[in-house]
Amino acid sequence: MDTETTQAPAAVRTFSIRLSSTPRGARLARRAAVGQLHAWGVPFEPAQHIVAELASNAVRHGHVPGRDFRLTLRLTAGGVLRVEVTDTCTERLPRPPGPVAPDAESGRGLLLVEALATRWGTEVGPAPGKTVWAEVGDG
Structure with a gap:
């Protein structure tokens, strides 16, 4: 799947922490x-x-000392679940996953997200950060 930037579907239920x-x-x-x-x-x-x-990536690749990350879940009336993780590091945007060496100790996370999600992508913002999101369900 290609990563993309899109408008979040209208949520009927939202949870954020x-x-x-x-x-x-x-x-x-x-x-x-x-x-x-x-x-x-x-x-x-x-x-x-x-x-x-996505939370692990926010901690590992999006960590800025003294700043937290945010998890948001949005569930639409059509049953699409959108998972969003927002951190405060815009310098390291995730790239579409590519081949990983068999002996590599990391680099498979976004492959897993790509395999499990209907679609996923990134958005710069809200300032000063980025949001990586993934949707599950066809809605």
Whole structure:
């Protein structure tokens, strides 16, 4: 899938939480997403894996000392779930995943997101950051 910038679908339910830009914050993002999806009565597979990867990337590649990242879930009336992770580092925009060496210790995360999501992309902003998003469901 190609990455793209699009308007977020109109949400009927929204959940948003700010978390510390630490490994603990990334773990809490996945747990918070699973809990919220459960509360909405929505299956949490594959969204929990997408949240885990995007939150981990925000901590690893988007960390700015003293600044947090934000997880936002948007569920549309048509059943599309949009996962958004916003961090404060615009210098490192994710690129479409490419080949990864078999012995590489990293570099497979966006391949996983691409495989699990219906579509995904990035947006610069809100200032001073970027948002990486992925949608699950055909709506």
